[in-house]
Amino acid sequence: MIIAIDGTAGSGKSTTAREVAQRLGFAYLDTGAMYRAITYKALKTQIGLEDPGAISRMVEETRMEIRMANAERGMQNPESSNQNPVTRIFLDGEDVTLAIRSPEVDQRVSLVSSYPRIREKMVELQRKMVNEIRNGIICEGRDMGTVVFPKAEVKIFLNASLRARAKRRQKELTERGIHLSLQQVEADLARRDRLDSERKVSPLRQAPDAILIDTTDLTVEEEINRVLEIVKKKLNFRIRKQWRWILARWVLNVIFYWLLGARVKGRENIPDTGPLLIASNHLSYLDPPLVGWAVRKREVHYLAMDGLFQWKKGFAWLMRQYNAIPLKTKGFDRKAFRRATGLVKSGEAVVIFPEGARSRIGKFLPPKPGLGLLALQTRAQVIPARIVGSNHSIRALFLRRKRWGIQFGPPLDLQITMSKMKIANIKERFQTVSEEVMGKIAEMQVLNSNH
Ligand code: DC
Numbered sequence: 144m145i146i147a148i149d150g151t152a153g154s155g156k157s158t159t160a161r162e163v164a165q166r167l168g169f170a171y172l173d174t175g176a177m178y179r180a181i182t183y184k185a186l187k188t189q190i191g192l193e194d195p196g197a198i199s200r201m202v203e204e205t206r207m208e209i210r211m212a213n214a215e216r217g218m219q220n221p222e223s224s225n226q227n228p229v230t231r232i233f234l235d236g237e238d239v240t241l242a243i244r245s246p247e248v249d250q251r252v253s254l255v256s257s258y259p260r261i262r263e264k265m266v267e268l269q270r271k272m273v274n275e276i277r278n279g280i281i282c283e284g285r286d287m288g289t290v291v292f293p294k295a296e297v298k299i300f301l302n303a304s305l306r307a308r309a310k311r312r313q314k315e316l317t318e319r320g321i322h323l324s325l326q327q328v329e330a331d332l333a334r335r336d337r338l339d340s341e342r343k344v345s346p347l348r349q350a351p352d353a354i355l356i357d358t359t360d361l362t363v364e365e366e367i368n369r370v371l372e373i374v375k376k377k378l379n380f381r382i383r384k385q386w387r388w389i390l391a392r393w394v395l396n397v398i399f400y401w402l403l404g405a406r407v408k409g410r411e412n413i414p415d416t417g418p419l420l421i422a423s424n425h426l427s428y429l430d431p432p433l434v435g436w437a438v439r440k441r442e443v444h445y446l447a448m449d450g451l452f453q454w455k456k457g458f459a460w461l462m463r464q465y466n467a468i469p470l471k472t473k474g475f476d477r478k479a480f481r482r483a484t485g486l487v488k489s490g491e492a493v494v495i496f497p498e499g500a501r502s503r504i505g506k507f508l509p510p511k512p513g514l515g516l517l518a519l520q521t522r523a524q525v526i527p528a529r530i531v532g533s534n535h536s537i538r539a540l541f542l543r544r545k546r547w548g549i550q551f552g553p554p555l556d557l558q559i560t561m562s563k564m565k566i567a568n569i570k571e572r573f574q575t576v577s578e579e580v581m582g583k584i585a586e587m588q589v590l591n592s593n594h
Pocket residue numbers: 152174175176178179252253256257283284285286287335339
């Protein structure tokens with residue numbers, strides 16, 4: 144299991160990643176230390192930092208040895224059992240673990256880490272090391288979730304206000320006997336943020352499927368607990384494999400696929416993990432189980448109109464078993480939306496039917512603002528889904544008189560929509576986003592017969 148933790152300088156990444164690794168007995172790889180080690184050696188040997196070719200050659204000629212904590216690789220280091228695991232780095236046999244934390248290295252490391260050739264080498268090394276790990280590993284850096292391990296099972300992005308980060312960094316430096324003013328530390332962090340985010344290769348960026356944690360007002364312990372909670376949830380899910388979902392999948396395979404001939408397209412568009420909204424048009428009672436069955440690779444939650452829960456007793460029970468969140472259709476159901484937002488932010492997938500009601504005749508109904516609210520508040524990826532034919536009679540489906548099924552589209556790029564939007568009224572904004580998504584669903588090619 145790979146856990147990718149990325150984030151800005153001073154967001155608390157290292158402290159949190161280290162401590163979480165320690166508590167879970169996972170290996171820990173600090174990739175920043177690798178770029179720091181190269182910078183350190185380049186400074187020490189006075190190789191021009193502006194000369195990527197010379198630095199590359201220097202890297203070729205250097206024996207870099209990285210010892211991860213808890214790595215179970217035969218060369219376990221003494222730190223693995225103590226309170227504070229670190230990634231120890233040796234250059235040609237010299238332990239540089241502490242030396243790479245100097246302000247000089249701090250100042251120059253962003254430049255060195257912006258060179259594509261250096262990055263290529265480091266990424267290769269990082270993947271190789273992680274491959275050797277049998278247990279879980281926490282990889283910390285700037286591009287873990289986006290570039291190095293795009294398939295990491297958990298992705299977390301940590302951020303905090305510049306002021307909060309500067310205060311933490313200043314305290315850390317003071318403890319090491321380095322005294323800088325808050326303004327100096329703040330300026331250095333801002334400069335590094337800029338360089339790290341604006342560089343061409345692997346810029347610092349939140350992966351679309353990463354869970355964002357704002358650590359501005361969190362204590363270290365709270366930050367650690369948030370991350371632990373997310374990881375443990377994932378671990379539990381893997382261990383229990385949710386028998387309910389296995390059972391449902393099996394039953395629905397028989398009913399939907401074998402008996403009623405439902406078809407699914409575009410499942411590859413659904414990310415395996417991370418915050419997600421799935422927005423679908425709505426034709427019949429079959430739609431919620433159809434979406435859940437069609438997603439297949441992950442558990443989903445539904446925002447389901449409370450009317451559905453009054454349909455049949457057994458059906459309501461079943462809906463609750465399968466993560467349905469009852470949504471009052473009259474007025475704005477704050478509680479339901481708060482719950483859905485929380486779920487998405489913690490990395491779950493939530494299915495929503497923006498029309499807010501079934502359109503039995505197959506025409507689209509005007510969407511409600513709820514989807515826009517969820518999309519804007521969670522900033523999660525939105526996958527459009529188009530259902531066709533579920534409004535036909537079971538008999539027609541059984542006799543294969545009508546084609547039916549669901550198609551998932553690629554994630555929508557709503558960030559652009561949002562920046563284009565200059566609407567002051569928040570409700571109108573939500574409405575605009577919902578309409579945009581509904582429009583995209585309507586544009587989707589209707590499932591064709593060869594699938
Ligand atoms: O996390 P840190 O402060 O030790 O990182 C030092 C620098 O290395 C940081 O300015 C950005 C760079 N870095 C990177 O470009 N990619 C990584 N995966 C990790 C760090």
